[in-house]
Amino acid sequence: MKQIDFTELKQNPAELIGKQWMLITAGTPDKFNTMTASWGGLGFLWNRPVAFVFVRPNRHTAGFMDEQAAFTLSFMPEKYRADLIFCGRNSGRDVDKMAATSLHAHTTPNGLVAMDDADLVLECRKMAVATMQEGDFIDFAEVSPQWYDPTNPLHKVYICEIAATYVR
Numbered sequence: 001m002k003q004i005d006f007t008e009l010k011q012n013p014a015e016l017i018g019k020q021w022m023l024i025t026a027g028t029p030d031k032f033n034t035m036t037a038s039w040g041g042l043g044f045l046w047n048r049p050v051a052f053v054f055v056r057p058n059r060h061t062a063g064f065m066d067e068q069a070a071f072t073l074s075f076m077p078e079k080y081r082a083d084l085i086f087c088g089r090n091s092g093r094d095v096d097k098m099a100a101t102s103l104h105a106h107t108t109p110n111g112l113v114a115m116d117d118a119d120l121v122l123e124c125r126k127m128a129v130a131t132m133q134e135g136d137f138i139d140f141a142e143v144s145p146q147w148y149d150p151t152n153p154l155h156k157v158y159i160c161e162i163a164a165t166y167v168r
C-alpha cells in the first residue's frame, strides 16, 4: 500500500462507510479483534483529519478500542462482503474471525493491526471518547424504539485523528 495525505483521498466517504462498510480492528498483533461497522464519518476537527465511529460498549472490539491508544479502519473490496457480514453478525468472544473468514491481518508501520488486501486503511489515534446520553438527544423517543433497549446500549463515539492513510 502507499501512504497518501488524507486530503488526497479519492473515494467518496459516504459510499465508503455507508455502502462498502469498514472493519474496525483494535488490539495488538498478538491479540486483536475486528468488527464490521457502517456508522461513522470522516472529516475535520481541531484542524486535523478525523474519523469518528459509533460503537456499542458491549461489542468485544470496544474493549480493545478502550485499552489501546489507536485502532485501524480497513475498507475491503466487494469480494469480502460475506466476511464483513460474518464479522458483523458474530462476536470475537465466540469465534476466531481470522480463522472463520478469508481475512488476513498485517501490522502497519506504526504497529497497528489492519486487514490485508484493503482498498483503504486508516490509522486512527483516539482523541476523544464519549458515551451518548439519553439527555443529549433532541427526541430520544424517536430513535430509541428501533435502536436502543437493555441489550442494545447507547453507542460510544470515538473521535480519532487520522494519523496515516494508506491506499492500494
Ligand SMILES: Cc1cc2nc3c(=O)[nH]c(=O)nc-3n(C[C@H](O)[C@H](O)[C@H](O)COP(=O)(O)O)c2cc1C
Binding pocket: 021, 033, 034, 035, 036, 037, 038, 039, 040, 054, 055, 056, 058, 059, 060, 061, 062, 084, 085, 087, 088, 089, 090, 091, 092, 093
Ligand atoms: C453492516 C453492519 C454494520 C454494522 N455497524 C455497526 C456499527 O457501526 N457500530 C456497532 O457498534 N456495531 C455495528 N455492527 C454490529 C457489529 O459488527 C456486531 O455486533 C459484531 O458482531 C461485533 O463483533 P465483536 O463482538 O467481535 O466486537 C454492524 C453490523 C453489520 C452487519
